[in-house]
Amino acid sequence: MNNAPPEIQLHPVQMIEQDKKKKAKYNFLKAALLDIFLVFYSIIVVQRAIYYKFIIELRELPFSWSTIFVIFAISILIGIFWTSTKTSLSCRLFGIAKDNNVSRWTTEIFGWFLFNITFIAGWIVTKLSIVDLFSSEGIMGAQRIFGALFQPEMGIFDDSLFAIIETIYIALLATIISIPPTLLLSFFTARNLMKDNKLSFTIYYILRVILNFIRSIEPLIWAIIFSVWVGIGPYAEMIALLVHTIASNAKLYSEAIENIEEGPVEAISATGANKIQVVWYAIVPQIVLPFLSFTIYRWDINVRMATIIGLVGGGGIGTMLMQYQGLGRWHEVGLIVLMIAFVVWVMDYISAKIREAIY
C-alpha cells in the first residue's frame, strides 16, 4: 500500500510549513500596523484631549497638519521599533511575542494606559458634570416633566390613537414588503451556499458589503434621505424602515441558513438532486420557522423605530410628540409617551407569544 507518489505524502507537511512562514510574516505586518496606530492614538489623545483641554484648558484646540504628521512619523518609528522587539501589545495579540516577563509587563501596563486615557478623554468629551444633574434648576425641570406624565391630557386621546395606529401600519407595511427581497437576498448572502466557486463567492462578498453598509446607516438617516427623495411624510418613513429591515433581516436569515444541519443537505445532494432542489428540500424546511420568528420580531422593532422616525416628521405618533414637545405642552406629551409605552409593551408581548407558539 506504500506505492503512492512521494509528492502527495510530502505535500501536506510542506504546505503547512509554508503556510506557517507566510502567516508569521503577515502577522508581523499586522502587529506593526496595529502598534503604529496604538502609539499614534495614545500620543494624540494625551496631547489634545488631556493636555490641551484638561490641563491647560484651551477653548479652541490648535490644529495643524504638520504637527499631526510629525506625531505620525514619531509613532511609525516607535511602533516598528516596539514590534521588532516582540514585546508590544499587538505582538501578544497576534501570537508573536516572546513568552517572557518583559512582554507580559509591557502588555499589561500599556493596556491599562490605553484604557485609562480613553476613559478620561471620553469623560472630557462628554462634559460629564455631576453638578448639573443635581442643580435646583434642573430638578425643577424634571419635576415638571414627570408631573405632567402622571397627569396626561385626555383631550387629545382620539388624535393620538389615530396617530399611533398610523405608526403601527407604517411598521407593518415595511415588514411585509421586506419579506420577498429579504428571502431572495438571504440565499445569496449565506456563506455555505456561495463558497463553492469564485463567481458566487464574489457575489456573496459584494452583497455582504452593500448590506453591511445599508445596515450601518440608521433608519433615521434613511428617513432624512428618502424625505428628500419622495417628499416628507409616512411614505418616506416606510421606505426608510423597509430598506433597513431588508438589510438587517437578510443578515439574520442568512445566518439561519448558515446554521442549518448539514446532514439533510448531504443526503439530498447524494440523490443526484440539483442545487435548487437541494435548497428547496434540505434547506427551506429548516429555516421557515426562524425566518417567521425574525420577521415578527422585526415588526415589533419597526413599531419602535417608526416612532423615532416620526420625530423628524415621518408622520404618526412621533411627529405628534415632537409638535407638542415644541409647544411645551407637557400634559399632552405625557399622554403620548404613555400611549407609546403601552403599545410597545403590547407589541413586545404579542411578538414574544407568537414566537414561542411557533417553535
Place this chain on the structure above:
Amino acid sequence: MILQIKNLHKIYKNGTHALKGVSLDVKEGEFLVIIGLSGSGKSTLLRCINRLIEPTSGTINFLGKDITHISGEELRKVKSKIGMVFQQFNLIKRRSVLTNVIAGKLGSLKTLDSIFEKFSEDVYKEAYTSLETVGIADKARVRADSLSGGQQQRVAIARSLMQHPKLLLADEPVASLDPATSNSVMQYFEKINKELGTTVICNLHFLSLVRRYATRVIALKAGEIIYQGLPSDIDENWFRTIYGEEAEEVEIR
C-alpha cells in the same frame, strides 16, 4: 466489476491525510463491510465514492467509467445511481415520510415539478412500494421526526431505494440505534442485497453484525487498508491489530 478504486488519497484543508492510497475492487452483488476505528477514514472513503467529498488524487471507476473528475449534470446522473444511508438518517424532519421517500427521486424529476410537489401517480406508487419493502407503508403520512430512530432509518433506506441504486452506500447505518433495532435494519440491507441484487458497501462497528451480514470485509487503519478478506477469517489477532491492543470484542445479538 461495479466499482474500482485506485490509489485514492484525500488530504483535507487542515492537513489531515484521511486516505493514504486506498485501492479496492467491488464486484456486483457484494455486501462489502468496511471496519476500523473512528477517524480511520471509513466515512471519507464512502463520501469519495459518490463524490460528496472531492478526492485529492487517485481514480474511481464506477460501472466502467472514470467518475473522479466529472461534474455538473454528469455527476448528478452518477449520484442518482448511488444510494446513500447515513448514521443520523438525515431526513427532512418537518416533512411527511412520503415526501422524504420521494426526495430520493429528485435526480430524475424536473426542478419546477419538484418545487410544487407535482409528482406523477407512478412516483407515488413507487414510493409506497419502497416503503412496503422496508415495512412502514402505514406511516407514509406522518411527519418524519415523529418516528423512532429505527423507523427513520428505514425511511432513509426507502428513500435510497427510489433511486434504483446500482450501489448502496451506508455510513454506519446502525451506530445510533439499539442492538435489536440494529439487527432489523441490517436485515433490510441484506434483503435489498439478496432480492434486488444491489451492491452494498457499509461501514460498521460491531463485529458480530459484520460476521453475520458481510460477504467480504475491509479494515482501514489511519487511512490505509490493513485487512481484506472473509468476515470469518477475522480472528483475535486481526481484531487487536485493527482496533488496538486495548480492545475487547463486544457481543451484539
